[in-house]
Amino acid sequence: MWGIIATWRMAFDGVTVASQLLKEGIAVGDAIELAIRLIEDNPLYKSVGYGGLPNIQGTVQLDAAYMDGDTYQIGSVAGISDVKNPISVAKQLSKERFNSFLVGEGARDYAVLHGFDIQNMLTDRAKSEWEKRLKEVQKNKLNPYDGHDTVGMVGLDVSGSMATGTSSSGLFMKQAGRIGDSPLSGSGFYVDSDIGGATATGLGEDLMKGCLSYEIVRLMKDGYSPQAACNQAVYDFADRLTKRNETAGAFSLIAMNRHGEWGVATNVEFAFVVATEKQKPTVYVATPTKDKQTTIEKVTEEWLEQQRKHATID
Amino acid sequence: MWGIIATWRMAFDGVTVASQLLKEGIAVGDAIELAIRLIEDNPLYKSVGYGGLPNIQGTVQLDAAYMDGDTYQIGSVAGISDVKNPISVAKQLSKERFNSFLVGEGARDYAVLHGFDIQNMLTDRAKSEWEKRLKEVQKNKLNPYDGHDTVGMVGLDVSGSMATGTSSSGLFMKQAGRIGDSPLSGSGFYVDSDIGGATATGLGEDLMKGCLSYEIVRLMKDGYSPQAACNQAVYDFADRLTKRNETAGAFSLIAMNRHGEWGVATNVEFAFVVATEKQKPTVYVATPTKDKQTTIEKVTEEWLEQQRKHATID
Numbered sequence: 117m118w119g120i121i122a123t124w125r126m127a128f129d130g131v132t133v134a135s136q137l138l139k140e141g142i143a144v145g146d147a148i149e150l151a152i153r154l155i156e157d158n159p160l161y162k163s164v165g166y167g168g169l170p171n172i173q174g175t176v177q178l179d180a181a182y183m184d185g186d187t188y189q190i191g192s193v194a195g196i197s198d199v200k201n202p203i204s205v206a207k208q209l210s211k212e213r214f215n216s217f218l219v220g221e222g223a224r225d226y227a228v229l230h231g232f233d234i235q236n237m238l239t240d241r242a243k244s245e246w247e248k249r250l251k252e253v254q255k256n257k258l259n260p261y262d263g264h265d266t267v268g269m270v271g272l273d274v275s276g277s278m279a280t281g282t283s284s285s286g287l288f289m290k291q292a293g294r295i296g297d298s299p300l301s302g303s304g305f306y307v308d309s310d311i312g313g314a315t316a317t318g319l320g321e322d323l324m325k326g327c328l329s330y331e332i333v334r335l336m337k338d339g340y341s342p343q344a345a346c347n348q349a350v351y352d353f354a355d356r357l358t359k360r361n362e363t364a365g366a367f368s369l370i371a372m373n374r375h376g377e378w379g380v381a382t383n384v385e386f387a388f389v390v391a392t393e394k395q396k397p398t399v400y401v402a403t404p405t406k407d408k409q410t411t412i413e414k415v416t417e418e419w420l421e422q423q424r425k426h427a428t429i430d
Numbered sequence: 431m432w433g434i435i436a437t438w439r440m441a442f443d444g445v446t447v448a449s450q451l452l453k454e455g456i457a458v459g460d461a462i463e464l465a466i467r468l469i470e471d472n473p474l475y476k477s478v479g480y481g482g483l484p485n486i487q488g489t490v491q492l493d494a495a496y497m498d499g500d501t502y503q504i505g506s507v508a509g510i511s512d513v514k515n516p517i518s519v520a521k522q523l524s525k526e527r528f529n530s531f532l533v534g535e536g537a538r539d540y541a542v543l544h545g546f547d548i549q550n551m552l553t554d555r556a557k558s559e560w561e562k563r564l565k566e567v568q569k570n571k572l573n574p575y576d577g578h579d580t581v582g583m584v585g586l587d588v589s590g591s592m593a594t595g596t597s598s599s600g601l602f603m604k605q606a607g608r609i610g611d612s613p614l615s616g617s618g619f620y621v622d623s624d625i626g627g628a629t630a631t632g633l634g635e636d637l638m639k640g641c642l643s644y645e646i647v648r649l650m651k652d653g654y655s656p657q658a659a660c661n662q663a664v665y666d667f668a669d670r671l672t673k674r675n676e677t678a679g680a681f682s683l684i685a686m687n688r689h690g691e692w693g694v695a696t697n698v699e700f701a702f703v704v705a706t707e708k709q710k711p712t713v714y715v716a717t718p719t720k721d722k723q724t725t726i727e728k729v730t731e732e733w734l735e736q737q738r739k740h741a742t743i744d
Contacts, residue, residue: 187675188639194508194609195533213677215605216635219509220534222607291529293536295508302616302641321530325502327616327644334648361501363527 119376119392120147120271123317123368125399125415125423126161127267127389130154134271135391144273145184145207148281152180152203155267156283159239163265166200167239168285170246171292172253176237178285179298182207185278185309191216192299196223200233203283206299208232220293249289266298268315270307270372278374280307280315287320296320302330312336312374314346317386318367325361326353332371342371342379343410350381351408368402381410387423433690433706434461434585437631437682439713439729439737440475441581441703444468448585449705458587459498459521462595466494466517469581470597473553477579480514481553482599484560485606490551492599493612496521499592499623505530506613510537514547517597520613522546534607563603580612582619582629584686592688594621594629601634610634616644626650626687628660631700633679640667646685656685656693657724664695665722682716695724701737 118138122131130151137147156165163169170176180202181192191209193202194217205227209216218226228234266284282298282305297303297320304320306329307313314332316323328349335345350369357364368382376392380402391397399415432452436445444465451461470479477483484490494516495506505523507516508531519541523530532540542548580598596612596619611617611634618634620643621627628646630637642663649659664683671678682696690706694716705711713729 188671189675190635190638195536212635214601214633214635215608217609217638218605218607219609220536220607222509222534222605225606287528291532291536292539293532293534294529295531295533300614300616301638302614302644306641319528321504321526321528324504324531324615327620327641330616330641330644331648334645357502361503 117376117393118272118274119372119378120269121370121372121378122151122269122389123267123315123370124265125387125389126155126158126164126265127151127269128397128399131389131391132397135397138271138273139393141274144271144277145182145279147273148269148271148279149182149203149207151269152267152281152283153201156201156203159241162242162245163285164267164283165202165285166237167242168237169242169288170238171290171294173292174238174243174246175292176242176285177292178202178237178283179295180206180283181299181305182210182281183279183301183305183307184210185280185307185313188308190301193223194219194295194299195293196220196227198224198234198237199227200235203281205232206281217299219295266317268298268305268317268370270313270315270370272372272374272376276309276374278307278309278313280305280313282315297323300324302327304329306330306333308333309374312342312372314369314371316367316369319365322357322365323367325357328353328367328369332369336371336373342373342377344379346371346379346381347409350383351404354383380412387415431690431707432586432588433686433692434583435684435686435692436465436583436703437581437629437684438579439701439703440469440472440478440579441465441583442711442713445703445705446711449711452585452587453707455588458585458591459496459593461587462583462585462593463496463517463521465583466581466595466597467515470515470517473555476556476559477599478581478597479516479599480551481556482551483556483602484552485604485608487606488552488557488560489606490556490599491606492516492551492597493609494520494597495613495619496524496595497593497615497619497621498524499594499621499627502622504615507537508533508609508613509607510534510541512538512548512551513541514549517595519546520595531613533609580610580631582612582631582684584621584627584629584684586686586688586690590623590688592621592623592627594619594627596629611637614638616641618643620644620647622647623688626656626685628683628685630681630683632681636671636679637681639671642667642681642683646683650685650687656687656691658693660685660693660695661723664697665718668697694726701729
């Protein structure tokens, strides 16, 4: 059995390539790195890698992480600039015994020293969106939080190894140096090859309050199916957070266990992609129900067409 | 009932002051901030705040976090320089709905903008240790990991509110931009006023692999005593990590529940401080046993005298 699950429609092409390679027996870490690089390299995706929207100063600062479910090794970068593929830096850092989570200039310097590609990550399109938003801020109509489109993936290869990776440009118009949940173990991702893995997208500031990726893996360890684990963790936390903190941001979690079974839970409409030995790459949309379950539907051709327009036309 | 538990002998004076204030009815967040500030301000403590040992470039980069157990609000700074009291910046950030985890220059700029005290955090003593170690590195005898003396505290006030805080200069001779577990929710700290809280000190790179602070709180939620929760989480993870990853760094966890009961587990000899309504401030030393329990003993006057010498004489 092999399988891969990923957040958002934008992951479709990456998952399609990765699933072909997983079928051919590639190691899951390599499949995830490759799939996330494809998304980072696509200038049309406004929330990951090249073309990602900048912070309030106009600087693109990126977060990424990689975790190996066999060894628990983790590599993370946060607030990194000028680096073409943050996921690849994170994956290399996961092999370091010390200094495996680097932020800011230190992260960039590590990438330069180790020969990773450096480039200007600000596209004309992202710059123009930033300028437009700056004007809106001056008019005092700012909503700093615009979508939550981190790419996160969990995968399983034919040898039974699991891994997870995340990559994000974070909150549009974030303050300089702000980091989200994507590079944080337990909040943005967690995986154990003996159990399964989970990853998150959403308002990082709230995801950190719940450690939901870890909680979902823990519930799967206790015998929950991925779907039951996602429902239990996400809807229970959304309730508690709203009760304690008056409000809860948007967040969505996906999970896969070591048998390639998968699940999802979310407090907003949320698209994701799955491919397994039993199932060709498919885009689904998940929606929360009133009784704390999740409705999951394959997307229609019309929906995909709308997404294509949304992604390519500004 | 009120109570406070903190990592390491260096926390004794801070805990003593905080316990007096908790007795008088101060809010737990204020007590923890005050206690950690005292430790940050003490130039004799080589692993926290002023006098903390620098990174490999000679720069003091600090990590800190604060979490409110009533609201789950979290503030974190990582890789911050020139800021006298990182814990106070973290506490203020915990009130921000967005941008509550800041790293590097962005974290420093936030502190400057909000009027926090800025100072040169490198003491002559820390600089001289760094120079000495640099020479050892040149002679190729480097062990980059030197102690794990993060201060972490969990407290409970008479109104039943709980909070946790951490502060650390991280790994001595760390790479620029390296951050540890101290600013990371779930790994370095976690607290829920309905249950209890936990905090960690140790090799951050390994603590991130286990999310042990969250796991201990979760076990307390399931009915474990703080001591049973610490034993279960820490020794199980130490076993799994050694099995999966060949080696496990040093780590120590402390916990307190909402009744002021406390616990500790560690894979090395580890000193910590406790004060509660029932118990004046006391320094204990914890040691792991072969059957996955923890031996806890009050320290002797001789031990304290040794520590005093160690702290003041280089």
